[in-house]
Amino acid sequence: EVQLVESGGGLVKPGGSLRLSCVASGFKFSSYTMNWVRQGPGKGLEWVSSISTSSSYIYYADSMKGRFTISRDNARKSLFLQINSLRAEDTAVYFCARSSWNDAVFDIWGQGTMVTVS
Amino acid sequence: SYVLTQPPSVSVAPGQTASIPCGGDDIGSKTVHWYQQKPGQAPVPVVSGESDRPSGIPERFSGSNSGHTATLTISRVEAGDEADYYCQVWHIRGDQGVFGGGTKLTVL
Numbered sequence: 215e216v217q218l219v220e221s222g223g224g225l226v227k228p229g230g231s232l233r234l235s236c237v238a239s240g241f242k243f244s245s246y247t248m249n250w251v252r253q254g255p256g257k258g259l260e261w262v263s264s265i266s267t268s269s270s271y272i273y274y275a276d277s278m279k280g281r282f283t284i285s286r287d288n289a290r291k292s293l294f295l296q297i298n299s300l301r302a303e304d305t306a307v308y309f310c311a312r313s314s315w316n317d318a319v320f321d322i323w324g325q326g327t328m329v330t331v332s
Numbered sequence: 333s334y335v336l337t338q339p340p341s342v343s344v345a346p347g348q349t350a351s352i353p354c355g356g357d358d359i360g361s362k363t364v365h366w367y368q369q370k371p372g373q374a375p376v377p378v379v380s381g382e383s384d385r386p387s388g389i390p391e392r393f394s395g396s397n398s399g400h401t402a403t404l405t406i407s408r409v410e411a412g413d414e415a416d417y418y419c420q421v422w423h424i425r426g427d428q429g430v431f432g433g434g435t436k437l438t439v440l
Contacts (some may be wrong), residue, residue, distance in 0.1 A: 261429030317422040319365040319380035
């Protein structure tokens with residue numbers, strides 16, 4: 215079964231840090247661009263960051279440059295998101311999602327991991 | 333930055349056709365994807381590109397895109413279609429993904 219499973223969320227104080235993880239199974243992880251998308255409570259989807267297959271190309275939303283770092287480990291079929299200097303407005307469910315390339319649809323999503331900054 | 337604009341809500345009676353617009357500057361030149369999200373669940377793609385439907389998505393879901401507006405059309409709407417719908421593009425100039433604000437579809 216093709217699957218993405220996120221972990222690492224939790225309650226953290228403002229100014230703290232978190233490292234989110236997303237583990238893939240059921241497909242060749244190294245062949246896909248991977249993405250993070252977040253959704254604040256009662257709000258819409260917000261694209262956070264994307265990373266190419268070999269980590270050569272990395273992109274961030276303007277509002278997240280500097281505090282967010284995306285990375286991947288193809289050998290461990292894992293995607294990561296490091297978030298530093300957390301703020302209340304970072305409170306959200308963070309989803310990882312797969313796509314074939316930047317312009318392609320996000321075809322597989324994880325169930326999300328909740329980050330609460332308070 | 334690139335902005336996609338969706339109406340907050342659309343209402344339609346069962347069996348009728350729902351049209352959900354997504355406005356953006358010259359969006360007709362971009363590849364638009366549509367996602368359905370039900371409460372407490374992850375988004376699910378329903379239409380990608382010109383009008384490709386992922387496996388398992390009914391033919392009732394279709395997309396169009398021209399000029400400054402892309403549209404998701406749901407024919408013969410059913411109660412189970414009630415959900416939030418989001419459009420999404422990759423903005424090449426800014427190297428960024430962009431989602432619309434989302435539209436809540438209510439089936440009357």
